Amino acid sequence: xxLVVINIIDGLVTGLLLFMLSSGLTLIFSMMGVLNFAxxxxxxxxxYFAYQISSITGFWMGLLIAPVIVGVGxxxxxxxxxxxxxxxxxxxxxxxxxxxxxxxxxxxxxFWGKNQMAYESPETLQFAAFAIGGNSVPxxxxxxxFISVGIFLGLLYVLxxxxxxxxxxxxxxxxxxxxxxxxxxxxxxxxxFGVGTALxxxxxxxxxxxxxxxxxxxxxxxxxxxxxxxIGGLGSLWGALVASLLIGWLTTFAASxxxxxxxxxxxxxxxxxxxxxxxxxxxxxxxxxxxxxxxLPYILMILILVFxxxxxxxxxxx
Amino acid sequence: MQRFTKIVAAGIVTTSMSVMAGFxxxxxxxxxDPLSGPFATTGTNGLxxxxxxxxxxxxxxxxxxxxxxxxxxxxxxxxxxxxSLIQVQVAIDQxxxxxxxxxxxxxxxxxxxxxxxxxxxxPDNRVLFLNYSAVDPALTNEKCNFWHFRFDANAxxxxxxxxxxxxxxSDLKKVYLIGQDYSFGKAVADAAVxxxxxxxxxxxxxxxxxxxxxxxxxFTPYARKIIASGADxxxxxxxxxxxxxxxxxxIEAGFTGPIYTYYAASNGITxxxxxxxxxxxxxxxxxxxxxxxxxxxxxxVDAFNAKYPDHDIxxxxxxxxxxxxxxxxxxxxxxxxxxxxxxxxxxxxxxxxWGGKVFMRPQDHQAIxxxxxxxxxxxxxxxPLDNSTFGILxxxxxxxxxxxxxxxxxxxxx
Numbered sequence: 001x002x003l004v005v006i007n008i009i010d011g012l013v014t015g016l017l018l019f020m021l022s023s024g025l026t027l028i029f030s031m032m033g034v035l036n037f038a039x040x041x042x043x044x045x046x047x048y049f050a051y052q053i054s055s056i057t058g059f060w061m062g063l064l065i066a067p068v069i070v071g072v073g074x075x076x077x078x079x080x081x082x083x084x085x086x087x088x089x090x091x092x093x094x095x096x097x098x099x100x101x102x103x104x105x106x107x108x109x110x111f112w113g114k115n116q117m118a119y120e121s122p123e124t125l126q127f128a129a130f131a132i133g134g135n136s137v138p139x140x141x142x143x144x145x146f147i148s149v150g151i152f153l154g155l156l157y158v159l160x161x162x163x164x165x166x167x168x169x170x171x172x173x174x175x176x177x178x179x180x181x182x183x184x185x186x187x188x189x190x191x192x193f194g195v196g197t198a199l200x201x202x203x204x205x206x207x208x209x210x211x212x213x214x215x216x217x218x219x220x221x222x223x224x225x226x227x228x229x230x231i232g233g234l235g236s237l238w239g240a241l242v243a244s245l246l247i248g249w250l251t252t253f254a255a256s257x258x259x260x261x262x263x264x265x266x267x268x269x270x271x272x273x274x275x276x277x278x279x280x281x282x283x284x285x286x287x288x289x290x291x292x293x294x295x296l297p298y299i300l301m302i303l304i305l306v307f308x309x310x311x312x313x314x315x316x317x318x
Numbered sequence: 319m320q321r322f323t324k325i326v327a328a329g330i331v332t333t334s335m336s337v338m339a340g341f342x343x344x345x346x347x348x349x350x351d352p353l354s355g356p357f358a359t360t361g362t363n364g365l366x367x368x369x370x371x372x373x374x375x376x377x378x379x380x381x382x383x384x385x386x387x388x389x390x391x392x393x394x395x396x397x398x399x400x401x402s403l404i405q406v407q408v409a410i411d412q413x414x415x416x417x418x419x420x421x422x423x424x425x426x427x428x429x430x431x432x433x434x435x436x437x438x439x440x441p442d443n444r445v446l447f448l449n450y451s452a453v454d455p456a457l458t459n460e461k462c463n464f465w466h467f468r469f470d471a472n473a474x475x476x477x478x479x480x481x482x483x484x485x486x487x488s489d490l491k492k493v494y495l496i497g498q499d500y501s502f503g504k505a506v507a508d509a510a511v512x513x514x515x516x517x518x519x520x521x522x523x524x525x526x527x528x529x530x531x532x533x534x535x536x537f538t539p540y541a542r543k544i545i546a547s548g549a550d551x552x553x554x555x556x557x558x559x560x561x562x563x564x565x566x567x568x569i570e571a572g573f574t575g576p577i578y579t580y581y582a583a584s585n586g587i588t589x590x591x592x593x594x595x596x597x598x599x600x601x602x603x604x605x606x607x608x609x610x611x612x613x614x615x616x617x618x619v620d621a622f623n624a625k626y627p628d629h630d631i632x633x634x635x636x637x638x639x640x641x642x643x644x645x646x647x648x649x650x651x652x653x654x655x656x657x658x659x660x661x662x663x664x665x666x667x668x669x670x671x672w673g674g675k676v677f678m679r680p681q682d683h684q685a686i687x688x689x690x691x692x693x694x695x696x697x698x699x700x701x702p703l704d705n706s707t708f709g710i711l712x713x714x715x716x717x718x719x720x721x722x723x724x725x726x727x728x729x730x731x732x
Contacts, residue, residue, distance in 0.1 A: 003546045010538050113628060114359045115586035116562060118706070128572060135545045136572030211536060212562060212590070220535050255539035258527060290540070291499065294533050 233314020
């Protein structure tokens with residue numbers, strides 16, 4: 001029981017972190033119709049910038065400044081990169097973001113090397129907030145939960161309750177009409193791209209000390225972010241939230257229970273083969289749940305695509 | 319444009335001339351390990367250690383055979399078995415006689431197989447495989463062959479030393495085993511179960527599991543499970559990012575017992591653990607640098623760190639590979655007759671920079687040497703790692719570990 005509670009908390013942390021990445025990506029997609037392959041790279045840049053700033057001024061300045069730098073960088077990429085490529089269609093855009101992802105990874109390796117950086121959580125948060133059955137929850141994780149929930153509420157408020165949000169929503173669905181009404185739609189696009197990448201930057205800043213700051217960190221998270229927005233429904237903020245939490249809990253619980261496939265197969269009345277190396281199903285007999293945990297989100301994505309191609313909350317085709 | 323062409327042409331001429339010069343009077347060693355991708359850190363570090371050892375220990379002392387210099391030629395195997403075989407073939411085609419590889423036992427299996435086949439088919443053009451890090455015991459047991467030499471202590475020998483230290487800890491009641499899901503991870507788990515049940519039958523193994531290698535983003539769920547199991551110590555063979563992730567998650571989740579490891583040092587790992595891992599992370603290895611065994615050793619380490627500030631001597635045995643190969647070449651009187659060189663290596667006893675002797679056991683080509691257990695700390699640190707104040711301080715030593723260990727190796731000799 002204690003393990004269940006602690007896993008719910010851990011899954012929440014993982015899920016909310018994923019949400020900060022996928023919310024930006026899903027907004028950018030619904031706006032420009034392009035999958036930003038470099039999104040996780042901005043997450044990595046956030047972590048590295050924050051590491052560099054924190055080594056001079058401490059963690060908190062890093063948390064404030066790094067996402068701004070990443071956001072401005074993202075806006076510049078949109079203004080001088082994507083917007084020019086946009087007129088040639090979607091495929092060049094995809095290739096552009098893909099190339100950008102490779103470029104950022106190489107640049108990071110060029111400036112910071114291939115080793116993991118010693119990017120640490122602030123000392124004021126380096127204590128155990130509470131413990132459940134001997135398992136302590138670091139204060140930093142509680143802080144992560146508050147930051148992510150705060151960002152979600154802020155984003156929801158801006159998008160649904162403010163004038164800027166209405167313009168953005170209108171620009172997403174009817175860009176030509178909005179432009180005809182006198183709004184600067186390219187500026188809106190640039191702003192959304194900047195904010196989306198800044199969100200990824202925030203995620204990097206707060207995830208860097210926990211998941212490690214190294215050149216492979218973008219690749220590790222890149223594919224799972226796409227899975228999240230496909231499951232949640234492309235362009236839906238709520239979908240991104242639900243899918244992120246779902247994946248967070250799914251992977252956490254799968255990794256933490258050593259359910260063996262042997263017991264499941266026996267439950268269905270199958271006999272364990274005497275000579276395992278001769279059996280055709282030997283790989284299945286020896287599997288455990290933690291071993292297949294990392295592929296569960298992908299299985300979920302395939303199921304969603306088969307039975308609900310728009311995703312959980314999506315309104316339109318991908 | 320014309321100017322550019324001229325420069326390129328001049329470049330080509332100079333490089334081909336230096337290659338020709340290379341053919342004339344050097345002994346070349348092919349270094350086949352990952353130099354790009356996620357495991358590049360380990361590979362580039364090893365390459366720096368080889369280049370430094372060749373320069374300092376052989377070339378500056380007049381080379382071998384009265385003047386031939388050692389030259390390390392780097393090949394990037396991208397951590398793939400298939401790519402490694404291609405690179406080994408390229409090296410052989412270039413006339414290189416010595417293949418050095420270490421990262422991943424899976425790749426070492428592929429190379430030892432390929433080298434064995436190549437040598438059988440091409441008796442006039444044989445090569446040697448100098449395995450400096452891959453520690454799957456099978457490589458010197460059922461899969462052994464005459465052309466393969468292992469300079470690191472294998473996983474069984476290391477586990478034997480580790481469990482000797484663990485057995486003295488009377489507080490130990492429950493142990494959790496966790497490792498990466500491939501041949502080496504399995505070998506570590508098997509050895510741990512075997513040695514612990516033999517030496518401490520009262521200790522309960524409360525968990526024994528393998529996780530996907532290089533795929534786990536967050537080790538927190540594993541840490542939760544380990545603490546929930548009530549374990550008061552854990553053993554892991556993890557390396558690279560998997561080691562950092564697991565160690566950090568476990569310590570953050572409130573685990574206070576000792577964590578016994580094979581590779582929890584250097585390449586950013588020591589710096590990342592820092593204060594959090596002090597006194598709780600143990601490591602088993604040959605050639606620890608603290609406390610220093612001699613002035614010669616300290617000078618060597620300092621000189622290395624001065625030349626390569628971003629790297630550490632994380633695989634001390636590389637100096638033994640270079641020095642023993644040089645000795646064997648001199649003894650054989652040839653740098654091309656690999657049978658004679660292999661015969662010279664067999665049974666060789668060598669005074670290591672790292673203290674003690676290294677004995678290349680003839681029956682299985684497993685190097686027998688002192689194996690140490692050390693702890694991650696910042697106290698009494700003469701040679702810290704990762705440009706930090708932390709490093710590994712030796713606490714226990716097993717003299718000539720595994721000298722009596724049995725082997726199933728039956729090799730065909732030429």
